[in-house]
Amino acid sequence: MRLPFRKKDKKGSVQLEVPLEFRPAGAGQMPQFPPTRESAFKLAQLPQPVLQRIFAHVCPHARDESFDTCEESARDDNCVLCDLRDLSHCAQVSRAWRIATIQVLYHSIRIEPVHYCKMEAWLAERRKKTGRFDRNGVPEDTAQTRLRLLRRTVRDDPTRIGKLVQYLKTPYMLREFCYVELAQTIAVLPDLHYVDLPEGMFADEPAYATLRLEVQARCPKLRKMSYTAGSERSFAMLATGQVWTRLQVLELKRLNVDPTTMRNVLGCLVNLRALKVSQTDSLSDEVLLSTEGLPALPPLEELVLKDTPRVTAAGLVEYLAWLETQQALKVLTLKDTGVQPSGLADILTMATSLRTLALQTKISEPFPQHAGIPPLASRSLRTLRFEVSGRTSSAQDGSAANTYYTYVANSILSSNLPRLRKLFVHDDSFPDKLQSAMPVPGGALSGGPRHRHQSSSMSSNRGAPSLRVSPPPSNTSSPPRNGMASPG
Numbered sequence: 001m002r003l004p005f006r007k008k009d010k011k012g013s014v015q016l017e018v019p020l021e022f023r024p025a026g027a028g029q030m031p032q033f034p035p036t037r038e039s040a041f042k043l044a045q046l047p048q049p050v051l052q053r054i055f056a057h058v059c060p061h062a063r064d065e066s067f068d069t070c071e072e073s074a075r076d077d078n079c080v081l082c083d084l085r086d087l088s089h090c091a092q093v094s095r096a097w098r099i100a101t102i103q104v105l106y107h108s109i110r111i112e113p114v115h116y117c118k119m120e121a122w123l124a125e126r127r128k129k130t131g132r133f134d135r136n137g138v139p140e141d142t143a144q145t146r147l148r149l150l151r152r153t154v155r156d157d158p159t160r161i162g163k164l165v166q167y168l169k170t171p172y173m174l175r176e177f178c179y180v181e182l183a184q185t186i187a188v189l190p191d192l193h194y195v196d197l198p199e200g201m202f203a204d205e206p207a208y209a210t211l212r213l214e215v216q217a218r219c220p221k222l223r224k225m226s227y228t229a230g231s232e233r234s235f236a237m238l239a240t241g242q243v244w245t246r247l248q249v250l251e252l253k254r255l256n257v258d259p260t261t262m263r264n265v266l267g268c269l270v271n272l273r274a275l276k277v278s279q280t281d282s283l284s285d286e287v288l289l290s291t292e293g294l295p296a297l298p299p300l301e302e303l304v305l306k307d308t309p310r311v312t313a314a315g316l317v318e319y320l321a322w323l324e325t326q327q328a329l330k331v332l333t334l335k336d337t338g339v340q341p342s343g344l345a346d347i348l349t350m351a352t353s354l355r356t357l358a359l360q361t362k363i364s365e366p367f368p369q370h371a372g373i374p375p376l377a378s379r380s381l382r383t384l385r386f387e388v389s390g391r392t393s394s395a396q397d398g399s400a401a402n403t404y405y406t407y408v409a410n411s412i413l414s415s416n417l418p419r420l421r422k423l424f425v426h427d428d429s430f431p432d433k434l435q436s437a438m439p440v441p442g443g444a445l446s447g448g449p450r451h452r453h454q455s456s457s458m459s460s461n462r463g464a465p466s467l468r469v470s471p472p473p474s475n476t477s478s479p480p481r482n483g484m485a486s487p488g
Contacts, residue, residue: 022122044096051100059087064108067194067224067249070169079117080110108167109150111174113143143174144181151185158188168195176200183214192219204231221246229254239264249274252283259286260294267295273328278306285315290322299328306335313343320350333358341388341404342368348378358385364392367403376408377416384408384417387426402427409433 020028035043056063061080066073084105091101114120127140147170154162168186175182176198186195197215201208202225212234215222222244227235232255237243239261247269255262262282266272277283288311290296297319305311316339320326329351339347341359348354388404390397405427411417412434427433 022119048100052104055104059083061110062104062108080112081115106164110169111146147181154188162188163191165189166193170196179211183211187218193223202226203228224249226251232257239268241268246271251276254279257282263287263294272298274302276304283308284310288315288319299324302331304333305337309338312338317346326352331356335360342373345374356383360387362391366400367407375416376411383422385424
């Protein structure tokens with residue numbers, strides 16, 4: 001007699017197995033070079049650093065040490081979840097492999113909602129099949145489930161696994177609506193360097209007050225933090241030297257604080273190496289000037305200023321007066337600031353190690369050609385983004401902007417930028433400005449076809465500089481993004 005509530009046996013176990021077309025290449029097949037006793041012995045003798053380096057190639061995102069969000073640091077060349085599965089399988093081979101795998105697996109954690117491969121199609125169909133008592137159930141949120149599993153793992157073993165996590169990246173919807181689970185997870189991650197946090201926390205919204213206190217108390221080694229309008233009080237707490245003293249990247253947006261507070265906070269962050277300020281009038285030349293009684297500003301490697309009209313070329317030159325700042329600054333981005341294109345020559349003279357310079361501004365007057373302004377000169381600059389446009393679409397402003405591009409072309413032709421390899425401009429006629437001043441090919445120094453062939457081959461081996469004309473601006477397009485990345 002069959003029991004009325006007895007669960008029927010599954011008709012074979014084929015439905016639980018992954019179909020062959022969704023398996024990775026070579027799955028279930030014998031290896032091309034079968035292992036031997038000698039190869040197994042040598043593999044067992046490999047040191048832990050070598051094993052960790054090998055496993056890092058199995059799962060590349062486990063070595064992601066950038067300070068970009070989960071969306072900005074996404075890779076298109078592989079599937080994150082498939083790589084994570086392969087790395088977890090390596091941990092089941094032996095005890096030695098497990099020790100090395102755990103070090104790589106929990107170094108940089110990335111939670112993805114779906115597979116970015118054909119495997120997701122089969123898994124989506126599997127999720128649609130509900131149970132006998134769950135025919136009208138709510139679809140499972142895979143990203144939230146993965147976060148809860150991670151929370152259980154690190155909270156069950158915080159001393160051995162929790163201390164290994166240094167980077168935690170989560171999707172936007174997950175960190176915005178599951179901040180309670182996120183706070184419970186990072187509470188046992190004392191060595192965390194970067195974590196994706198909800199945007200409301202950066203503005204000191206009351207709903208995220210508990211999360212902010214949890215992050216301040218449990219994650220003192222954070223390397224990046226952002227402050228937006230409304231978080232002036234939390235920003236001023238950085239000057240006490242008790243909150244996030246190891247910050248390396250700082251982003252400020254629409255902050256309204258006095259210059260003294262801004263100077264005290266920046267002076268206390270001695271490890272700061274990247275600063276991005278946008279839509280903030282609190283940053284001015286007064287903050288950049290060296291003043292007795294106030295802490296000195298840290299030497300920055302990357303400085304991004306957007307919509308900061310109170311910062312001029314004189315303030316940047318004063319900041320670059322110290323040898324430490326001259327040798328440290330590598331990237332400088334200026335968008336709609338008080339720095340005029342005519343002041344770039346003085347900045348390049350002081351920034352002796354600058355490699356990337358970006359300027360985007362609007363002008364209404366032509367370039368002062370009779371003011372005795374020297375041409376742009378730098379022996380370290382490799383990338384120049386020069387986008388100058390008129391304040392209006394009139395022909396007069398367009399002609400005025402053309403004089404600035406003539407100034408840049410003359411600076412390049414005078415060989416004052418010997419290492420320049422990439423140039424981005426906002427002028428369609430800029431290539432003609434360069435070609436009109438270049439010598440005509442086939443002259444007395446050409447030496448016939450053979451010499452021309454050798455010259456072209458030699459120049460191609462060196463790698464010629466590239467020129468790119470920027471497209472016309474539109475209301476929907478955003479300015480070029482300068483990432484605040486970690487070292488490397």
